[in-house]
Amino acid sequence: MTSASSISTVAVVGGGIFGVSTAVHLARCGIRTTLINDGPLANGASGRSLAWLNSSRRRSPEYHQLRMIGIDRYRTLSAKHPNANWLRFDGGLTWDADDACNEIADVFAHEQALGYDALHLSSDAIAAATPGIDARTVTRQGAIFNPGEGWVDLPSLIAILAAEFSQRGGMVVTDAGHASVIIEDGRATGVMTTSGRRFDSDAVLLATGGAVPGMVAESGRHIADGTPTALLVRTKPVNLPLRAVLNTPRVAIRPTPDGALVLDSAWSEEEIIVRADGTYEIKDSTVRGLLDEASRVLEGNPALELANYGVGPKPIPGDGEPVFGELKGIKGYYVAFSHSGATLGLIAGELLASEIAGGMEHPLFACFRPDRFS
Numbered sequence: 001m002t003s004a005s006s007i008s009t010v011a012v013v014g015g016g017i018f019g020v021s022t023a024v025h026l027a028r029c030g031i032r033t034t035l036i037n038d039g040p041l042a043n044g045a046s047g048r049s050l051a052w053l054n055s056s057r058r059r060s061p062e063y064h065q066l067r068m069i070g071i072d073r074y075r076t077l078s079a080k081h082p083n084a085n086w087l088r089f090d091g092g093l094t095w096d097a098d099d100a101c102n103e104i105a106d107v108f109a110h111e112q113a114l115g116y117d118a119l120h121l122s123s124d125a126i127a128a129a130t131p132g133i134d135a136r137t138v139t140r141q142g143a144i145f146n147p148g149e150g151w152v153d154l155p156s157l158i159a160i161l162a163a164e165f166s167q168r169g170g171m172v173v174t175d176a177g178h179a180s181v182i183i184e185d186g187r188a189t190g191v192m193t194t195s196g197r198r199f200d201s202d203a204v205l206l207a208t209g210g211a212v213p214g215m216v217a218e219s220g221r222h223i224a225d226g227t228p229t230a231l232l233v234r235t236k237p238v239n240l241p242l243r244a245v246l247n248t249p250r251v252a253i254r255p256t257p258d259g260a261l262v263l264d265s266a267w268s269e270e271e272i273i274v275r276a277d278g279t280y281e282i283k284d285s286t287v288r289g290l291l292d293e294a295s296r297v298l299e300g301n302p303a304l305e306l307a308n309y310g311v312g313p314k315p316i317p318g319d320g321e322p323v324f325g326e327l328k329g330i331k332g333y334y335v336a337f338s339h340s341g342a343t344l345g346l347i348a349g350e351l352l353a354s355e356i357a358g359g360m361e362h363p364l365f366a367c368f369r370p371d372r373f374s
Helices: 017-028 061-080 104-114 123-129 154-167 209-217 266-270 284-297 341-358 363-368
Strands: 009-013 032-036 092-094 119-121 143-146 150-152 171-173 179-184 187-193 198-200 203-206 229-235 245-247 252-255 261-264 306-313 323-326 333-337
Touching: 009 017, 009 187, 017 032, 017 154, 017 333, 017 341, 032 154, 032 187, 061 150, 061 341, 061 363, 104 119, 104 143, 119 123, 123 143, 150 154, 150 341, 154 171, 154 341, 179 203, 187 203, 203 209, 203 341, 209 306, 209 333, 229 266, 229 284, 261 284, 266 284, 284 306, 323 341, 323 363, 333 341, 341 363
Parallel strands: 009 032, 009 203, 032 171, 092 245, 203 333
Antiparallel strands: 092 143, 119 143, 179 187, 187 198, 229 261, 229 306, 245 252, 252 261, 323 333
């Protein structure tokens, strides 16, 4: 409970991991919270995320610290659900293309300097570290295995958090259509949906993924946006020993709770056709290419079959760093916008709820405030 803030009601817009995580943390604080989404929960980026829990390679020290704390929260959650098939810590394996841009040696040195658990492996050492990989496809510079990394199935986690939220008295409003933040006398006072429903509140959190910059612009504020359109392909279940997340030059691969795989890549994003009406077209050759690239790096080169795919915006701020906190000059208007939704999902919700309920800025968000774009 809080005593430093007059906040008693909050409207959270967005049913992805940031919105649901913050909502349940607010409910734990005793704040009456309404969670509003334009469709079912996890229907946006959280439903088509690789959801790799990591802080590998290079980023700012502050961002690395926040990600590491984010992973720690998943460790705590894993201890509460030791047999969960939707949250695993079986490591991550990455290698680069055999060209002048290969950074494996430098990245390994960087991770060692940070104390980030990392092993630099030649192809013949990979099988002993993690199963399920065709080591012949690993380039001569070798691969980095990070034993402490993992993955989470975000729709499963969101369902668990939403159930607790409801049990704590939170209200979930789905299929609400587009929502706008109501601003009166320089503060956020609620949310209005296209259906005409108004939800009055003392504060609002906007956590609508790639839509955040455009919605914030309605209030005259600016958040730089680097959001691309992304594709996540899901295979049918396949009998493989793979447990780690793979990040390879042509495809990234993660296991799923039901024994299938999810796949994405940078090159496949470039092949997405965005039609004039905002819908998407995905070529069969793009999907087949992802399946073939995944088969090539997996043990036994299995025949992978398409189950389904998801396509849509992948939230990325313009400078690549997360955006968390209150908009400058609009009291009670908070935003959550970041690429690393899975890794930061639990810690971001915890800290945002703390700021909203308690009225005090948390120092871990000091570098990630939205007013840096003002």
